[in-house]
Amino acid sequence: MEAGKEELILDILKHEKPYFHDFSTSELADFLNDYPEYCNRVIEHLEPHRAVKTLKFLDLKLQIRLIQTLPSDVVATLIQNMHFDDRTALLSELTSETVKRLVLFLPHEDRIETLALLGYPEDSVGRLMNPDYIEVKEHYTVQDALNKIRKLGRNIENINFIYIIDEREKLLDDINLKELLIVSPDKKLSEMMDKKYIALHVTDDQEHATSVFRKNNRAVLPVVDDNGILLGIVTIDDMLRIQSEEDTEDIQKIGGTEALDEPYMSTSFRDLIKKRAPWLIILFLGEMLTASAMSFFEDEIAKAVILALFIPLIISSGGNSGSQASTLIIRAMALGEITFEDWWRVMKREIMSGLVLGGMLGIIGFLRIAVWSSFTHVYGDHYMLVGLTVGITLLGVVLWGTLCGSMLPLLLKKIGADPATSSAPFVATLVDVTGLVIYFVAASLLLRGTLL
């Protein structure tokens, strides 16, 4: 936010009774994320619905701290005024002790609903549901429906669609509010039904839900259970948040870190290390195999030190091509463009890519050694053979990197792991050891009798 606004808020806070009417809730939230020390004071002085909206945009850690430190009556008002989906999101981060205490603040009916939502799996659509929607019966007229909206509308987050259910609460159809407004009020809803609607299942994965929203251009979708009973609605603004969170997680994993769960700046130093150290150490232990692999070839290196010069070049080329392939495939899988069933089509493409890319690098590598040798004697008498060894190794290593990078995410998905775990550093480490073996085997074959 602009610096000016920050100063204005700081100035207002000096008053006995601070008054924040001139600021939007997102401006206040921005301010509080930067100055968490003022959280309690600001939240306590906002009207309940503004306090709830502001709370919603605070970092989760701040929200939790607030709920734990504000006076009970303020917390009670906050919790009562929150939308179901936001309340579920907040409560699911708290200890079960705190949840029990907070749920007591809710009216009986809300209490049951809230606990039910908390019963769905963590990444399921159920956790995002909002039971505030308008349901109507087939025999209603448009006017009946409009009256119901007039009566209940104020407490409802999204009334783009109303839902027609039967006597057993089974979802029959959805009707766009727009349609209601442009037809005659006497029309029966049953005449407007086309029985075509898209619904999410309550146990659907949240990531799946984002792709349904993306493909169907809807701002809100109904959620049903196994029997088609309407349980609630999910709104697209939650999807934007989830898409962003899922992508953040993927990007962090691709970079070789555990997902941070919180913004970088609000993650404590301790947590930052805890998320980074394990992978770094695992990769380090894996990479130790390179030292072991190389100790097998110590004699060769002693005889032809020249071979050592190209080690970084060779292993990094394998790592780079593997990192390219793995990120392309991880992303394509996250977007649902590729599934495990496509593995053979992917493999064919990547073998071809590996050959072409490896061929290019191989030729460049060979030429570099050959051309350089006409100016200096640094690569010795057998520079053509050295060039050939490096060139062929590059072809092999890039092909192998591309293949590992593309197949690993598919394989991880197949065994139920997160494909993004096959991070760039992970693939690189895997390829490094093999790359060295390829290099020294090629060298033994090509340089035997000359350098070795």
Added chain:
Amino acid sequence: MEAGKEELILDILKHEKPYFHDFSTSELADFLNDYPEYCNRVIEHLEPHRAVKTLKFLDLKLQIRLIQTLPSDVVATLIQNMHFDDRTALLSELTSETVKRLVLFLPHEDRIETLALLGYPEDSVGRLMNPDYIEVKEHYTVQDALNKIRKLGRNIENINFIYIIDEREKLLDDINLKELLIVSPDKKLSEMMDKKYIALHVTDDQEHATSVFRKNNRAVLPVVDDNGILLGIVTIDDMLRIQSEEDTEDIQKIGGTEALDEPYMSTSFRDLIKKRAPWLIILFLGEMLTASAMSFFEDEIAKAVILALFIPLIISSGGNSGSQASTLIIRAMALGEITFEDWWRVMKREIMSGLVLGGMLGIIGFLRIAVWSSFTHVYGDHYMLVGLTVGITLLGVVLWGTLCGSMLPLLLKKIGADPATSSAPFVATLVDVTGLVIYFVAASLLLRGTLL
């Protein structure tokens, strides 16, 4: 989609006059993305509004091919029935020749609007605008507004909000449709105004727009120009698509590829190579510096071959820690959590992280050599000194990797480049050369008089 549906569609296609009423537009689009050869037949047989919806969910390349191969009258109907924002997205991918031809199919007024939208910068909010919204005047009653909705509503994509403008079309306020439905029809709109609204500017970056939507929980936002004149609206479903596209681009760049522009599977092999080869070659040329750096230390390697064994371990640890830091910072910047102004706070954190993480790896590296040496003689008499060299180098290299990885994205942003360009492979390459220098300098200092 389920295999059964695919077969059903294929079966229907065999009929003289295929009839697709049982399928949703997203099912049809899924089918056509898999069987592009049937595109023309299916699209021609759909009612216009269903054809347009289906078209919208096809891969862009397919859309373009369709527009270029369908009979003119079908194209005319399609183009006329598209929403402005979808039409702008499609037209902006076509050659100016094709655009000129297609624009002729539009009614005069639409033609002007469409060309105006195409005049805004490619990644600006202007390109996403939809001029179909309901505008009202301050003096209207609620009933007046509802009548206007009833009259114009059918052609309007989103009527969640209506907009109050003055006689110069300046945006004064927005009113939630919900509010209109729950108050008395006689109420004046002026009594409902709070003059608080959030608007996007027409030249705002699309990525910025996603963060405004994310922070403000809105399904639709108005777009204004420098004078506050209302130009159109932008809907959240476009945001979900843009967020996903931007993240795809970032992930691909982080992996060391140019952004693909199209799904992996629909990218031609030629394009796939064109997107991957340049970076791979640039990185390869950069990495050649490692060979040059190492040739300076050829004598040291010849004297102490043991040093060569740890080269992959050392350079990859620098690369891994750099890759962790760069992806964390790139993502935090994309989400607006960090800006260039935070560089000093980031640097302090990353120096600390680098010291702790480097310290851990250094100790593990040292211990591994020390412990191993009590079982074998592979590291020679001076194994303690070798262990110390490797340990200290690891500390230095990880610190350096973390620092480069975190500062490079900030620096790139500062000079106006895309931070995601500081990909994991790029940082790794940068760190490799320096890592080798750190290693051999440490070795010269610590091993002089013993191994060297």
